[in-house]
Amino acid sequence: QVQLVESGGGLVQAGGSLRLSCAASGRTFGSYLMGWFRQAPGKEREFVAAISTGGSSTFYADSVKGRFTISRDNAKNTVYLQMNSLKAEDTAVYYCAARGGLVSRRPNDYRYWGQGTQVSVSS
Numbered sequence: 001q002v003q004l005v006e007s008g009g010g011l012v013q014a015g016g017s018l019r020l021s022c023a024a025s026g027r028t029f030g031s032y033l034m035g036w037f038r039q040a041p042g043k044e045r046e047f048v049a050a051i052s053t054g055g056s057s058t059f060y061a062d063s064v065k066g067r068f069t070i071s072r073d074n075a076k077n078t079v080y081l082q083m084n085s086l087k088a089e090d091t092a093v094y095y096c097a098a099r100g101g102l103v104s105r106r107p108n109d110y111r112y113w114g115q116g117t118q119v120s121v122s123s
Contacts, residue, residue, distance in 0.1 A: 002026045002098050002112040009117030020081040022096030030074040036081045038092035047105035088123040
């Protein structure tokens with residue numbers, strides 16, 4: 001069982017930056033692939049980024065590549081999402097998620113989810 005709690009969301013102007021954190025409970029955090037997803041009003045939840053168990057491999061949606069960076073600290077049971085050059089279209093609720101397997105961009109493949117944190121970007 002893994003419990004995930006996101007933090008770091010907020011309101012920022014276009015071009016600004018935010019750093020999201022996701023703290024996980026449990027002693028097996030390092031065995032889970034971690035992902036970030038987002039969901040804007042009226043839209044489906046979409047993949048943003050994922051990171052392998054050891055942190056050596058990262059994966060990004062084309063829409064955020066070059067602007068967002070995912071990282072993890074297994075000693076702190078935490079995964080991060082550094083978001084730079086934010087755009088209005090990045091506005092959404094951001095969720096972190098965990099799965100015990102290979103990387104996937106499909107939300108249904110992730111077993112554990114946080115409650116989400118709101119990111120709002122004003123243009």
